[in-house]
Amino acid sequence: MVKGLYTAHTGMINQQNRLDVLTNNLANSATNGYKKEGATSQSFDSVMAAKIKDSSEAFAARRLGGMNMGVKVGETYTDYSQGSFKVTENTYDLALEGDGFFAISFTDQNGGQSVKYTRDGSFTLSSEGYLVTKDGDYVQGSNGNIRINVSADVEIDSLGNIYENGILADKISVVDFEDSSYLEKYGENMYNLTEGGTFRVSEAIVHQGYLETSNVNVIREMVEMINVTRAYETNQKVIQTIDETLDKAVNTVGRV
Structure with missing residues (x-):
C-alpha cells in the first residue's frame, strides 16, 4: 500500500468540499441577509509505524515514529457578522x-x-x-x-x-x-x-x-477559490507522480 496515494486522495476530497462552500457563498453574494459559510478540516490521528520482516534488526521491530494518514473534512460553520x-x-x-x-x-x-x-x-x-x-x-x-x-x-x-x-x-x-x-x-x-x-x-x-446585503466579500472568496484550486492540483500531481513511479517499478524494474 502506497500511503502517499491515500494522503493525496484525502487532500483532494477536502479541497473539493472547500470549493463547494466557496461557490455557494459566491452564488448567494447578492442574496439579502445571507451569511457566508466556511469549511474546517482536521488531520487523521497519527499512527505508529514500525519496521517488519527486516532481518537487520534483531529481536524486535524498530519503531519509525508517528505517521499521518492525511486530512479529513471537518465541520461547516456560518459567519453571522453584519452585512452592509x-x-x-x-x-x-x-x-x-x-x-x-x-x-x-x-x-x-x-x-x-x-x-x-x-x-x-x-x-x-x-x-x-x-x-x-x-x-x-x-x-x-x-x-x-x-x-x-x-x-x-x-x-x-x-x-x-x-x-x-x-x-x-x-x-x-x-x-x-x-x-x-x-x-x-x-x-x-x-x-x-x-x-x-x-x-x-x-x-x-x-x-x-x-x-x-450578504456579508460575502466576493474578491476574498475568489482569491480563496484560486488557492483551493492550486491545492487540489498539487494533490492531483502527487497522485500522477506516484502512479508514474509505480508504472516504472512494475513494467521496467520488474522486467529486469
Missing part, C-alpha cells in the same frame, strides 16, 4: 443592525406550519394586508401574523414598533439566541432552531427603508 446596508426607501424593507432575526410563520409544501428565522427583511403586503416575505410567508409580531391597514401611513421605529397614522398597531418580532450553533440553514434564506437552542432578548436595531 443598502437604501431602498421602501416602507416594508427592513434591516437589522446587531444580533437578531425576524420570526417567520413558514408553511411547507405539505401544509405544515412552523416558525423559521431570517435576516432578509425584504417584506411586502399581501392583498389582505398581511406583512409577508417574498414567498408569501407571514412575518410575526406581538399578536401573531402582522396585519396592516393598507390605506394608513405606516412608520416602523428602531424597536420594531409599527405605527399606523401615528397610533401603535403592532411590534415586529425580533429574536436572538444564546448559542447560534443551534441554528441550521433550512433553505429559502431561513434558519431553523434545533433541539436545545434557547432564546434571549435581541438588542438589534430595526431600520426602515433599508436592506442588509
